[in-house]
Amino acid sequence: xxxxxxxxxxxxxxxxxxxxxxxxxxxxxxxxxxxxxxxxxxxxxxxxxxxxxxxxxxxxxxxxxxxxxxxxxxxxxxxxxxxxxxxxxxxxxxxxxxxxxxxxxxxxxxxxxxxxxxxxxxxxxxxxxxxxxxxxxxxxxxxxxxxxxxxxxxxxxxxxxxxxxxxxxxxxxxxxxxxxxxxxxxxxxxxx
Amino acid sequence: xxxxxxxxxxxxxxxxxxxxxxxxxxxxxxxxxxxxxxxxxxxxxxxxxxxxxxxxxxxxxxxxxxxxxxxxxxxxxxxxxxxxxxxxxxxxxxxxxxxxxxxxxxxxxxxxxxxxxxxxxxxxxxxxxxxxxxxxxxxxxxxxxxxxxxxxxxxxxxxxxxxxxxxxxxxxxxxxxxxxxxxxxxxxxxxxxxxxxxxxxxxxxxxxxxxxxxxxxxxxxxxxxxxxxx
Numbered sequence: 061x062x063x064x065x066x067x068x069x070x071x072x073x074x075x076x077x078x079x080x081x082x083x084x085x086x087x088x089x090x091x092x093x094x095x096x097x098x099x100x101x102x103x104x105x106x107x108x109x110x111x112x113x114x115x116x117x118x119x120x121x122x123x124x125x126x127x128x129x130x131x132x133x134x135x136x137x138x139x140x141x142x143x144x145x146x147x148x149x150x151x152x153x154x155x156x157x158x159x160x161x162x163x164x165x166x167x168x169x170x171x172x173x174x175x176x177x178x179x180x181x182x183x184x185x186x187x188x189x190x191x192x193x194x195x196x197x198x199x200x201x202x203x204x205x206x207x208x209x210x211x212x213x214x215x216x217x218x219x220x221x222x223x224x225x226x227x228x229x230x231x232x233x234x235x236x237x238x239x240x241x242x243x244x245x246x247x248x249x250x251x252x
Numbered sequence: 253x254x255x256x257x258x259x260x261x262x263x264x265x266x267x268x269x270x271x272x273x274x275x276x277x278x279x280x281x282x283x284x285x286x287x288x289x290x291x292x293x294x295x296x297x298x299x300x301x302x303x304x305x306x307x308x309x310x311x312x313x314x315x316x317x318x319x320x321x322x323x324x325x326x327x328x329x330x331x332x333x334x335x336x337x338x339x340x341x342x343x344x345x346x347x348x349x350x351x352x353x354x355x356x357x358x359x360x361x362x363x364x365x366x367x368x369x370x371x372x373x374x375x376x377x378x379x380x381x382x383x384x385x386x387x388x389x390x391x392x393x394x395x396x397x398x399x400x401x402x403x404x405x406x407x408x409x410x411x412x413x414x415x416x417x418x419x420x421x422x423x424x425x426x427x428x429x430x431x432x433x434x435x436x437x438x439x440x441x442x443x444x445x446x447x448x449x450x451x452x453x454x455x456x457x458x459x460x461x462x463x464x465x466x467x468x469x470x471x472x473x474x475x476x477x478x479x480x481x482x
Contacts, residue, residue, distance in 0.1 A: 115463050184478075
């Protein structure tokens with residue numbers, strides 16, 4: 061089983077990198093072949109909103125940079141982890157840079173999911189989605205927004221399972237493990 | 253509440269100038285605010301985030317404004333990358349000031365899905381940004397079915413823009429008086445300009461026609477990354 065971590069830590073945020081290392085170790089223990097993208101170190105251009113990945117080079121962004129590789133890694137994973145400082149309740153800019161470029165994984169055509177309009181699948185299988193947010197201290201409203209955003213992304217990305225956790229920067233390694241281990245079981249329902 | 257004198261518009265779309273629905277919406281609101289005597293300036297996010305000097309220009313513009321308007325497209329359930337980056341910079345800049353000038357903040361979200369409520373999470377994020385940056389939240393407008401508008405001025409968009417124009421007129425009147433975005437404007441803006449079924453049918457036809465024009469009609473469902481293992 062493949063797993064991809066998208067690390068949305070901003071420059072100098074060592075806590076996010078430590079959390080990435082912890083997740084990599086936990087994933088390996090759980091039997092995954094994990095890969096991590098430290099997005100701030102990758103050359104990924106911003107999405108132009110041109111929709112050429114739907115209508116000119118279907119399934120492929122016209123920009124040939126690491127954004128393509130990240131999208132390929134995501135769609136060929138069983139589990140994707142969005143690891144990010146919680147930024148006003150949402151993702152950091154670094155994570156959003158890669159997430160925006162992932163629309164090539166969907167079809168432009170519409171479908172209905174639970175009575176709402178969404179885009180159709182392009183691929184047969186999509187990964188489970190786990191959001192791991194980081195806050196300096198508890199913030200109920202932002203945690204709720206982060207959780208909702210993961211749920212909304214999971215609907216749009218046809219993720220068969222999703223979950224989210226928010227950790228605070230004061231937690232030590234055992235406390236982080238205690239939070240992350242149950243969250244990583246999000247994918248077990250599909251691949252026990 | 254003092255009436256505002258100055259407004260700054262940030263267009264959160266990365267599309268070329270003149271091509272985006274965000275610009276059409278934000279630009280129209282700025283015109284109406286100008287009718288009430290507000291002076292304004294407009295920044296495009298792709299330009300504003302291109303260099304430190306341009307970003308400093310945006311930060312200074314927000315600082316000297318009474319009203320900061322953000323018009324943006326929904327990208328994957330939230331704000332686009334460059335817009336998030338701009339908001340990160342604005343929040344950090346204002347947090348670093350001991351006595352940041354009071355500024356009111358309005359957000360206008362538009363999405364390509366026919367239902368406006370897809371924008372709810374993005375507007376919740378905008379509200380949290382306002383709190384983090386010490387801005388006063390003056391409300392948000394949410395529009396679905398934004399794709400057909402493109403960069404066309406709303407006055408030239410015909411009947412489909414009637415509700416949007418009414419919502420923005422109400423909003424401009426309220427903001428110029430120092431009030432928040434009226435509930436009536438929010439409701440009008442969120443109302444689809446055509447039945448959802450018709451919108452999705454026309455949308456599908458539009459994608460097929462574009463694929464045909466580009467010579468990839470039969471490849472529209474291509475799977476270039478398909479080496480999925482189970």
